[in-house]
Amino acid sequence: VCDLSEERCNYVKSLYPNTQVTNDFNKILNSKDIDAVIISTPANTHFQLAKQALQNGKHILVEKPLAMHVAEVDELESIALEKKLVKPMLTSLICSMKKISKLIVQKHASLSSRR
Secondary structure (H helix, E strand, O other): OEOOOHHHHHHHHHHOOOOOOEOOHHHHHHOOOOOEEEEOOOHHHHHHHHHHHHHOOOEEEEOOOOOOOHHHHHHHHHHHHHOOOOOHHHHHHHHHHHHHHHHHHHHHHHHHHOO
């Protein structure tokens, strides 16, 4: 478990004494014993943390939204494919986000053309 809050780290350790805790994300990224990370942080941090994890060969499960912009989702997809870290859920989520984004753009264009 990685959390910037020392208090939360201590709390998790008190509940689960055999669990390793740290407040240094780089320790997670550099650990050979960790294959995957779950990112449950403020939404504006998801892209950067997910990107770092993928670049370090970690599978990711990111609390929604995956990223704040479609271009960021595309970048995560590229890294995941390059590193062979794509999982069906991630692929499905990326496809869904792209589809939703296209629908929003189409709807906006349609509304704009009526003016």
